[in-house]
Amino acid sequence: MKKEPLLKASGITVSFYTIDGTSRVLNNVRLEINEGEVVGLVGETGSGKSVMAKLILGILPIPPARVISGEILFKGYDLLKASPDKREVLKEKMAYIPQDPTASLNPVFPIGTIFIDSIIWKQSGRSKSKFFLNRYIKKNRKEAAELAISLLKRVEIADPDKILYKYPFQLSGGMRQRVLLAMALIGSPELLIADEPTTALDVTIQKRILQLLQQKVKEENLSSLYITHDLGVARLLCDRIYVMYAGTIMESGDTKSLLENPYHPYTKGLIRAIPKLTGEDFDGIPGQAPNYLEFPPGCRFQARCLEKISLCARKEPELIEVEIGRFIACHHYQAR
Amino acid sequence: MNETKSLKMREGLVRNWLRFSKNYLAMAGLFFLILIAVLAILAPWIAPYPNDAKLGVNFQKALLPPSKDHIFGTDEAGRDIFSRLLFGARISLMLAVIVLGIAFSIGVPLGIIAGYYGGAVDQIIMRITDVFSSIPALVMAMAVCVLLKPSLENSMIAIALVWWRSFCRLAYGETLHLKQEEYVTVSRSLGASSFYIMFREILPNMTSSLLVKVTLDAGYAILVGTSISYLGAGASPPTPEWGIMVAEGRHYLPESWWASLFPGLAIFLTVLSFNLLGDGLRDFFDVKVE
Amino acid sequence: MNHILLKTQNLCKYFVSRRWRFLNLKPEVIAVKAVDQCNLDVKQGEILAIVGESGSGKTTLGQCISRIIDPTAGKIWFGDRDITNIQGKELKELRQEIQMVFQDPGSSLNPRHCIEDIIALPMKIHFNLFGKKLKERVKELMSMVELPIELISRYPHALSGGQKQRVGIARALSLNPKLLVLDEPTSALDVSVQAKILHLLKSLQNKLGLTYIMITHNLSIVKNFSNRVVVMYLGRILEMASTNELFSFPLHPYTQALLSATPVIKEEEKKFIPSEIILEGEIPSPINTPKTCAFLSRCKVKKSSCFDRYDLKLIEVKPGHWTQCPHISN
Numbered sequence: 001m002k003k004e005p006l007l008k009a010s011g012i013t014v015s016f017y018t019i020d021g022t023s024r025v026l027n028n029v030r031l032e033i034n035e036g037e038v039v040g041l042v043g044e045t046g047s048g049k050s051v052m053a054k055l056i057l058g059i060l061p062i063p064p065a066r067v068i069s070g071e072i073l074f075k076g077y078d079l080l081k082a083s084p085d086k087r088e089v090l091k092e093k094m095a096y097i098p099q100d101p102t103a104s105l106n107p108v109f110p111i112g113t114i115f116i117d118s119i120i121w122k123q124s125g126r127s128k129s130k131f132f133l134n135r136y137i138k139k140n141r142k143e144a145a146e147l148a149i150s151l152l153k154r155v156e157i158a159d160p161d162k163i164l165y166k167y168p169f170q171l172s173g174g175m176r177q178r179v180l181l182a183m184a185l186i187g188s189p190e191l192l193i194a195d196e197p198t199t200a201l202d203v204t205i206q207k208r209i210l211q212l213l214q215q216k217v218k219e220e221n222l223s224s225l226y227i228t229h230d231l232g233v234a235r236l237l238c239d240r241i242y243v244m245y246a247g248t249i250m251e252s253g254d255t256k257s258l259l260e261n262p263y264h265p266y267t268k269g270l271i272r273a274i275p276k277l278t279g280e281d282f283d284g285i286p287g288q289a290p291n292y293l294e295f296p297p298g299c300r301f302q303a304r305c306l307e308k309i310s311l312c313a314r315k316e317p318e319l320i321e322v323e324i325g326r327f328i329a330c331h332h333y334q335a336r
Numbered sequence: 337m338n339e340t341k342s343l344k345m346r347e348g349l350v351r352n353w354l355r356f357s358k359n360y361l362a363m364a365g366l367f368f369l370i371l372i373a374v375l376a377i378l379a380p381w382i383a384p385y386p387n388d389a390k391l392g393v394n395f396q397k398a399l400l401p402p403s404k405d406h407i408f409g410t411d412e413a414g415r416d417i418f419s420r421l422l423f424g425a426r427i428s429l430m431l432a433v434i435v436l437g438i439a440f441s442i443g444v445p446l447g448i449i450a451g452y453y454g455g456a457v458d459q460i461i462m463r464i465t466d467v468f469s470s471i472p473a474l475v476m477a478m479a480v481c482v483l484l485k486p487s488l489e490n491s492m493i494a495i496a497l498v499w500w501r502s503f504c505r506l507a508y509g510e511t512l513h514l515k516q517e518e519y520v521t522v523s524r525s526l527g528a529s530s531f532y533i534m535f536r537e538i539l540p541n542m543t544s545s546l547l548v549k550v551t552l553d554a555g556y557a558i559l560v561g562t563s564i565s566y567l568g569a570g571a572s573p574p575t576p577e578w579g580i581m582v583a584e585g586r587h588y589l590p591e592s593w594w595a596s597l598f599p600g601l602a603i604f605l606t607v608l609s610f611n612l613l614g615d616g617l618r619d620f621f622d623v624k625v626e
Numbered sequence: 627m628n629h630i631l632l633k634t635q636n637l638c639k640y641f642v643s644r645r646w647r648f649l650n651l652k653p654e655v656i657a658v659k660a661v662d663q664c665n666l667d668v669k670q671g672e673i674l675a676i677v678g679e680s681g682s683g684k685t686t687l688g689q690c691i692s693r694i695i696d697p698t699a700g701k702i703w704f705g706d707r708d709i710t711n712i713q714g715k716e717l718k719e720l721r722q723e724i725q726m727v728f729q730d731p732g733s734s735l736n737p738r739h740c741i742e743d744i745i746a747l748p749m750k751i752h753f754n755l756f757g758k759k760l761k762e763r764v765k766e767l768m769s770m771v772e773l774p775i776e777l778i779s780r781y782p783h784a785l786s787g788g789q790k791q792r793v794g795i796a797r798a799l800s801l802n803p804k805l806l807v808l809d810e811p812t813s814a815l816d817v818s819v820q821a822k823i824l825h826l827l828k829s830l831q832n833k834l835g836l837t838y839i840m841i842t843h844n845l846s847i848v849k850n851f852s853n854r855v856v857v858m859y860l861g862r863i864l865e866m867a868s869t870n871e872l873f874s875f876p877l878h879p880y881t882q883a884l885l886s887a888t889p890v891i892k893e894e895e896k897k898f899i900p901s902e903i904i905l906e907g908e909i910p911s912p913i914n915t916p917k918t919c920a921f922l923s924r925c926k927v928k929k930s931s932c933f934d935r936y937d938l939k940l941i942e943v944k945p946g947h948w949t950q951c952p953h954i955s956n
Binding site (some may be wrong): 517537 | 693718728730735737747797
Binding site for chain 3 (some may be wrong): 044045175202205211229256260271272273274276277279285
């Protein structure tokens with residue numbers, strides 16, 4: 001019998017209320033992550049992928065955002081409707097690696113302070129009063145330091161004990177990202193959400209970090225939601241990919257088959273737009289990034305689609321399973 | 337083509353106005369300032385006793401409490417306080433405009449030049465600014481006023497002489513930061529003259545901080561002006577300046593409280609309005625920058 | 627055979643600062659050798675790619691070539707003119723021949739200037755154009771880079787990333803230069819926009835007979851866009867060859883690692899990159915780099931003799947294919 005997915009989001013619709021109007025940033029999003037799986041969420045800037053990640057983590061600022069509908073089941077509990085206490089308990093099983101390692105580490109504290117505080121916070125069960133008490137007990141700090149060193153060793157940092165005394169600006173980009181990865185592993189999470197962690201890194205360092213991530217995911221039996229705009233990176237790391245455009249899931253499926261044989265016009269356009277080492281032709285997608293305030297009825301991609309049919313302007317396509325494991329939201333394809 | 341330009345500009349202005357108007361305190365400040373400005377401009381026509389602002393004296397009516405004839409009462413020379421307040425508003429607002437205008441015109445260019453060129457020019461200008469900055473505004477203005485003959489015009493010159501230093505410093509800091517911007521490098525590499533870069537590339541990008549400063553400082557400048565007059569070094573009676581009115585009225589406290597209170601309230605509300613507006617502007621620009 | 631448009635000879639750019647330590651008479655000298663002894667040439671009409679990661683000095687090299695900054699040592703030849711140390715009027719005139727397009731379209735456009743002013747500025751300064759003629763020329767340039775004319779009086783914040791980059795290109799083209807130095811023109815853009823900008827650049831090159839120096843870290847773009855490639859690391863040129871030659875026979879260990887790290891989309895692209903080479907360690911600090919091989923700290927095939935070799939020079943191992951690695955050249 002197929003096991004229940006670790007994370008199952010369905011029908012997620014989120015709107016932002018601003019002076020200029022209401023923009024529906026997430027449009028009926030559906031996402032599933034099974035245990036031990038690395039799922040990629042791929043989209044260009046402004047497609048809403050970070051919003052989705054923040055919603056799952058519970059750090060989306062609720063005004064001006066508003067969840068119109070949908071549920072996110074994590075280990076059986078709906079994250080959106082759970083009580084704050086229950087949500088805290090569930091959040092302990094999630095870890096987050098943010099995009100820019102420089103901006104995520106407070107520059108006035110040495111790595112050790114940041115790390116130890118995070119460990120004690122987790123150990124105090126995320127309760128503020130317990131945290132302030134525990135923070136000043138020397139024994140706690142010593143144990144936390146040892147845990148920090150062992151975690152840093154797991155992400156293959158040399159001389160971890162020296163690193164604790166260094167400030168973030170003294171470390172290179174790759175090392176900062178490793179520190180963040182180590183901090184994400186505190187408390188043995190089950191779900192790792194990584195928001196474009198290698199975008200700011202050089203390509204040879206990126207390769208190393210990706211290999212490290214692959215190793216860790218296998219070793220710790222993590223499930224992961226990997227957000228990126230780089231299809232090449234997604235190909236390396238992810239078992240399945242969701243392709244997102246304008247807040248809508250356009251296509252999803254197993255990585256290799258999706259990239260070798262895309263069905264959705266947007267996915268095809270995206271793949272065609274990337275220059276390839278084979279030297280084959282590459283070309284952009286016509287049109288411009290969408291205006292979230294005014295969407296015409298029907299499919300959100302129609303303005304830029306080369307394969308649209310008349311139905312596309314009338315009705316929004318649904319995400320339907322066309323083959324085993326391959327989902328697509330496109331009238332043109334479904335009409336075949 | 338021109339219609340498109342103005343249409344788009346209006347669209348931006350409308351949107352900005354909508355966002356700004358959500359700050360109720362700032363809107364209150366703006367409203368009150370507009371009110372004062374209108375009253376000040378129309379003073380000769382709406383003041384019930386316009387002569388009282390100049391030489392009209394009527395000792396039989398001295399120190400009458402607020403009544404139907406005299407909304408804010410009369411002072412010790414029988415003059416209608418309300419009319420005098422209206423003319424006093426003209427003086428104070430004029431002071432703010434002149435003082436800030438002079439200070440801005442001296443301080444900002446100096447600050448930009450110092451920041452842009454650096455080196456010896458920077459040192460000379462900024463060290464002179466430091467000297468001026470080490471003396472408190474009120475003290476220095478008083479000293480200058482007393483050196484020259486104490487009068488309203490001289491007090492304005494004195495305050496302006498003291499005020500340019502903070503504009504210089506602000507422009508200097510902004511220039512240091514802005515000259516690193518890539519578009520400045522581009523312009524320089526294209527062969528633009530230094531003058532062009534300073535005043536057409538860098539200056540337009542600091543307007544938001546300058547605007548906030550001008551607004552907040554206007555209130556403070558008025559306060560300094562009234563303080564100087566209160567202390568006797570500025571305008572002299574019978575000029576209906578708010579500071580003098582407070583000074584003269586204080587002899588008659590607490591029985592004839594209206595003689596000092598209303599001028600005092602006028603100063604308070606005007607300065608407060610400038611502050612609220614300035615704060616609101618600063619919040620407005622901050623979010624935009626982010 | 628096209629003639630050589632630009633040539634550098636032992637070009638160096640050092641950023642030197644002195645720090646006086648407490649109680650020491652001699653100051654500590656910190657030298658960042660951003661560009662160290664670089665020799666390259668660009669032929670008329672070709673596209674030369676300069677490839678490297680952060681700290682490689684590729685941006686600094688680009689800025690030296692376009693004379694935005696002054697080189698510390700070495701020579702730069704444009705045609706048969708020595709442009710290394712020119713200043714003043716001569717330098718201003720050089721702007722009409724060499725122009726630069728910058729990486730971040732957001733920060734290279736003054737947010738307080740409208741598009742017309744931005745594109746018109748170089749022509750105002752150099753050609754003394756104004757009024758109607760100037761506006762016509764601006765419109766001409768805008769249509770050349772496929773920008774809608776309505777945007778002429780808008781401000782940068784109203785434009786998308788791709789449109790802003792087109793403004794930057796239009797501005798660079800306004801003086802009819804012969805050589806364009808493009809500093810990572812598409813790194814800040816989305817993938818779908820990247821392709822369009824690259825196509826625009828290619829078509830402009832054909833139409834106007836331009837020569838490009840393209841600075842980038844993306845090898846897929848290099849393969850599809852450039853004729854010749856230069857690989858940089860820590861301020862030094864490690865390998866130089868034609869694009870096809872470099873991708874078919876990468877000689878320097880760093881080049882091979884760089885190729886191996888390039889993420890690919892399709893299975894068939896894997897034929898073009900060597901098998902997994904994962905580099906350990908970090909890119910070393912560019913402060914006070916030693917005189918031995920720049921790549922020594924991370925090289926997987928280094929030999930003991932590598933530690934004794936100093937001041938490595940580029941050697942032509944095959945016709946048109948140069949590399950600095952002593953072992954390959956032996």
